Amino acid sequence: MRTRYTTLRHLNPGTRFEMIDSAGPLRGTLVKATDCRAVVDLEGKPTVVDFETINHEWIRLHRSGKRRTTITPSCRVIVLPHHGAQHERNHA
Helix, strand or coil: CCCCCEEHHHCCCCCEEEEEECCEEEEEEEEEECCCCEEEEECCCCEEEEEECCCCCEEEEEECCCEEEEECCCCEEEECCCHHHHHHHHCC
């Protein structure tokens, strides 16, 4: 089966995608796209950070790893299925 590529400018906001970067595949969600730029939320590895308060108590924060950035709307991407689509098929 051949992989079908499209560009970010042809996607609707909220569409999940994957693009191949020199460092490996990047996954993200399109926020908005114009002819000049695409705003995307790129997925990253979640991290956990512990902080000590002034009262010497520890607080654990969970960071999603998601970051918002802009890239060219002509980037070739593969559209990923929606998270809920598989869940709906399994529980129909």
